[in-house]
Amino acid sequence: MRTLETLSGGEWVTTGEWIDVHDPADVRAPIARIPALSAKDVTRAYDHAERAFAVWKRTSPFERARIFTDAARLIRERVDEIAADVTAENGKTLGEATGETLKAADFLEYYAGLARQGYGTLLHDVRPNHRTHTQREPIGVILVISPWNDPLITPARKLAPLLAAGNAAVFKPATETPVSGLHFARALHDAGLPAGVLNVITGRTSEIEEALLDDPRITGITFTGSNAVGNRIRRRLADRNVRFQGELGGKNASVVLADADLPAAAKAVVAASFGQAGQRCTATSRVIVERPVYDEFARLLLAEVETLTVGPGSDPATTLCPLSSPRQRDSVLTDIDKAIEEGATLFTGGTADSDRPHGCYVRPTVLADVTPDMAIWREEVFGPVLALRAVDDFTAAVDAVNDSDFGLAAAVFTRDLGSAHRFADEVECGQVAVNTTTTGWDVHLPFGGFRDSGTAYKEQGDEVLRFSTRVKTVAVHFGEAARG
Template identity: 45%
Template sequence: MTETNENYVHGEWVPSETGETIDVTNPANPSEIVASYQQSSAADATEAVDAAVAAAEEWRTTPGPERGSILREAGTLLGQRKEELTDLLVAEEGKARAEAAGEVQRAIDIFHYFSVKAADLGGTVKGPSGRNTTLYTRREPVGVAALVTPWNYPIAIPAWKLAPALAAGNTVVLKPASLAPGVALELAKALDEAGLPDGVLNVVTGPGSSVGNEFIENEGTDAVSFTGSSQVGEMVYEQATDAGKRVQTELGGKNPTVVAASADPAEAADIVATGGFGTTGQSCTACSRAIVHEDVYDEFVAELVDRAKSIDIGPGNDHEMGPQVSQSELESTLEYVDIAEDEGATLAAGGGVPEGDDVEEGYFVEPTVFTDVDPEMRIAQEEVFGPVVAVMKVSDFDEGIDVANGVEYGLSASVVTDDHTEANRFVDEAEAGVVKVNEKTTGLELHVPFGGFKRSSSETWREQGDAGLDFYTIEKIVYDNY
């Protein structure tokens, strides 16, 4: 019998007032229902916000070390449940098991990291101009934070928003993505067991049009953090700022890897393949453009095609690359394959649905390589969110940088080169929030800021590390004349 999960509101597990649920199926086997979740309404979201508002004063005045101890215990509980959380993530989102286990570990590490930060959170003492005066600052929580998170990293992204929000003394309402909400609810279970007071965290599943909108517009919320597509995120930003909220958005990408003439083609192909085909290309930082110097172009293409063809595709527990998360995501990727061919790009590898017993039922797609791509083609300009890499030939390094910057996104970018001058030029000139040298575009350290330029971000507040705490705190300056 399929398990039916409830919302977590004011420390209790409760059903939606709608009485309706939504089934989440396994993308590797869509006939398999993994679990059912609440199809919640705006009224359910309002109840969650009310609970967060009611709990705000108690949590705000809880000492930082005490808040940190709860986060630390929650991280420990998540570690004890790592295998079952990995199972759930693979079943709902479809990731290959190694990728899913890495994501769960990332969430554990985030909770442990911010458990320490909670104890250190304070202010600074400054020298006053006058005598008999103490001048200092205090960092205080913003209030109630509304978090809206995506399906592609269904435990890591909720964790890196939730942990700093709680560490800083905010209460939280969270709406996880409906395609894979299970692991976000497991975060709530761990925090509840760790001793989080009632109402400090509230998790409501359901549509963005009802739950998400209410979280954003309700007068009880003070800050909004959203990760998702640029199109939706820009609407969220406008909606939240119109309501007077503090807001951060982390959005889409069209991430390039520039392969210089000095690069080793095999090494460059490894870097591009890992960045482009890992997580089935369903990462905002995935490499979707390889911009290759003409001197190494042919050899690079041959190496990349070999890697694309060698990837083992199938259900995530037993294979190197899992399915796309849904039928609509698969159809979108296949549509971009058709668009690229219609525009004149050459299909060098993949481009279709694989065959075989293991992939017969799910939303599987082949790792795909296009060559002879013009930088103005849609395949080179628009986010695909699937395992598709467009390869473009350039005549020199200057042209490579121009092509890399010639899109409306600016999230992550990398360069493969043995020339130190080129590496430093790329760091200086690449229009991206994350820049890497001789590394894949994917993969982030949890203790440094993350965010993009242009349409990849609201360019307001960064996530992760100390920057993550900045978003969830506001500074008070104190003049104490004694």
């Protein structure tokens, strides 16, 4: 078991109090331990960030770009080590972990390039002899709270743009999966990020929540996680001038129309539903099929599910990894049992893996005869569980997609271009896919959901800068002598 340090004020520190990190493939022995910081340690981190922001916001964007480019190079050089740790603490396959590691480097490279671009707009002014422009400025110290399901790519998605824009950050990785985020911080530190610009808080949220959320120097909070926690943070910020960016829950649907390429649709749905054991915010968890092809699609879908190999993420043969923790495994199994009690038909799966009793495994599960009033249709499960439902036509399919509190991602499978465009126009989701998976959005594509899936601030692309920068308008009167 390794003992790790965390980054605060440009120093790698410990406290003497520790939290164990476990591998969900076998939870009997911890794989690492991290410092359990105290409330005083959190306040010191904000002290560091406040001082660093005063320097970092005036640092040349070209220097910021250099640091990001060097950090991306370090991540690529360390890809095997980092991916192994992502797998060890989260459970996902080595292939998934490697992809996540390389995508983290992509985020740094993309925002290194964006740091070099213009930062404002020249505007016409009705007044003679005036030149007016806008300029974007960083907002200050931002708290970043990331989840356990994508422990490296989510910190990269959040930290890269806000740091590139000149903000400082206090970063709280998930307690279950902190090692990945520490790799990201180390790459930036080793690339020359000034002390205090990024500070990593490892610890038990219950012991440091007040210090973490209530510091008066916070100008923004970006959070990915459950609606319950996200809404609690929003309420806590209600009377403070603090921006909140939330990427919250989802209950994503894929629609299979009667004219679809059914084998291709079945492959795509299985990839979208069971990759990372369904622990993606964009994972497909509902499938809506036009009735004439329902039986044939279900047959093809089950055949694809049967090809999945359940096992530890470190095994190259594994295509369905364990869930992240015993608590998550037990929650998913409870949701499956409730669906069956409410009348759903179990086509396959529905159980833990009896061959691996010390791991957090749930076999890939498909439920049929699901109705809109069932909890399995309406509530996020966040596991390898797929609910099937037949509908009569296109209109009923769109209605079924939109009959949800969430609105993150949806997909349609069809050969008809008109149906594809109509679907994109009518579904109430932030991300729409046609003949491809609901998952897999690239770094330069704006990302975020509607309704209860998140706040109005998007992530990724240049849209994210609306959250981490403020706009200042400047008018210059250059006088009569300057004309001509």
